[in-house]
Amino acid sequence: MWSKQASCLLQTRFLSMKSLNFKYTVPEAGVFIYYNKHAAYYGIGCSLEGVNSHAIIWQAILHAKELGCKTFEMGEQVWTGDEKLINISKFKRGFGGECYTRLILEKEKE
Numbered sequence: 001m002w003s004k005q006a007s008c009l010l011q012t013r014f015l016s017m018k019s020l021n022f023k024y025t026v027p028e029a030g031v032f033i034y035y036n037k038h039a040a041y042y043g044i045g046c047s048l049e050g051v052n053s054h055a056i057i058w059q060a061i062l063h064a065k066e067l068g069c070k071t072f073e074m075g076e077q078v079w080t081g082d083e084k085l086i087n088i089s090k091f092k093r094g095f096g097g098e099c100y101t102r103l104i105l106e107k108e109k110e
Helices: 056-064 081-093
Strands: 006-018 022-037 039-047 072-073
Touching: 006 081, 022 056, 072 081
Parallel strands: 039 072
Antiparallel strands: 006 022, 022 039
């Protein structure tokens, strides 16, 4: 049972405007993770173009482990079809672990 808990991790960097003597933080990447006592689920992630978001996802995996989660689910994966979805799936599999077949039961839409 999900206990309505989640965490959001952000990867940021500091920028400064020397002419104005001003420093600020810019978010570059973020992930939103749902979790319960046993499992964590990668809900969504985003990053600026050209920013490597591997480190923030790895931190989310480590955080889930600290919380006692036994699994970290990255979501659906595809091997054929849309090239973008294939590349996203390769990215997810790059963190290691195992892929499992799941049967999802849904009520028919009326």
